[in-house]
Amino acid sequence: MSAAAEAPALGLHTDLSNEAYHADKTSLSSSGARKLLPPACPAKFRYEQDQPQTPTKTFDYGNAAHREVLGNGPELVLVDHELWNTDAIRNEVSAIRESGGIPLKRHELDMVQAMAAAIRQHPLAKLLLDPAYGAPEQSGFWIDGPTGIRRRVRFDWLPSTHAGRLIIPDYKTADDASNDAMSRSIAKYGYHMQADWYEDAARAFGLGGEDAELLLIAQEKKPPYLINVVGIPFEDRFIGRAKNRRAIEIWAECTTTGIWPGYGDEPNYVSLPAWSAIRDKETYL
Structure with a gap:
């Protein structure tokens, strides 16, 4: 991508396609920031940025459910075999797939439609996803003050009343949306980083004052498609x-130097997990 010719303009975009949003390699997203930090590393982030994603069923289910629940996204196409x-x-x-759609079997299409119906109940x-008071898939680009890099966000849903x-x-979407499972998911997938990123974006665009807050609407993929709204x-x-902030600094340094490090060039001394060390000390020492 030519940054000068093709990078989306700063500010909010109400009609930018998902493809155009993700094609911008001149800016850092929340998901990108999470991939720059351990247990991943800049080298892995750069590789994934440069390689086309291979579709998976988990990826298809998530995108299909987003389309049914939010009313925006790739076309869902029944392949009735x-x-x-x-x-x-x-x-x-x-x-x-080449045309941008998501192929689904009959039971898969039934599943995402049932999930959307459960959301509406x-x-x-x-209320949080009421189309009378908001719109899906809103993109935004802004400049990070301390580093000067371009940051980006794609809100699943942005309320129209600010x-x-x-x-x-x-x-x-989740296999388990219980409180305990979501606690683990927040740590595993960095949803606390996403929350701050989106809230920071809202402040950058002057939306809703200084106390914007992200709420996760987690929904299980098996009947009865239970929903947990998580703060x-x-x-x-x-x-x-x-x-x-650390991920932004890493991005700024890597884009300046062109060096995307892996796990390091020197030996890394790696300790046993705490639970293993405690168990073995009690047993053998």
Whole structure:
């Protein structure tokens, strides 16, 4: 991409396609920031940026559910065969993907439609995603003050009324949306970093004052498609802010030097996990 000719302009975009958003390599996203930090590293981030994503069923389910729940995204195309094991069907599936669609089996399409119906029955989730008061897939680009790099965000949903406190809903599909499972998911996937990133973006665009807050709408992918609206405490979002700042600094340095380091060029002394060290000390020492 030519940064001068093709990078999206700074500010909010209401009609930027998902493809155009992700094609911009001149800016850093929340998901990119999370991939720059351990257990990943800049070299892995750079490789993934340069390689096309291979579709997976998990990826398809997430995107398909987003389309049904939020009303925006790739076309969902029914491939009404239980097995996709002939050349003709495989060619049909490939053609759908090449055109930007998501091929689904009958039970998969039924699943995402049932998930969307459950969202519309949930008293809080349906309010947070009410199309009368917001719109899906809003993109934004802004300049980070301390480093001068371009940052970007793509809100799953952005409320159209910005007076008072801004609540930013973000939709997630999950195998388990219970509180315990979501606590682990926040740590594993860095959702506390995402929360701070999106809230920082809202402040950069002058939306909803200084106390914007992201809420996760987590939904299970099996009946009865339970929903858990999850907030992330301030102290955890504060940790996310510190991690975001480090990722931004790494991005700025790597883009300046053109060097995207891996795990290091010197030996790394790696300790046993705490639980293993405690167990073995008690048993053998």
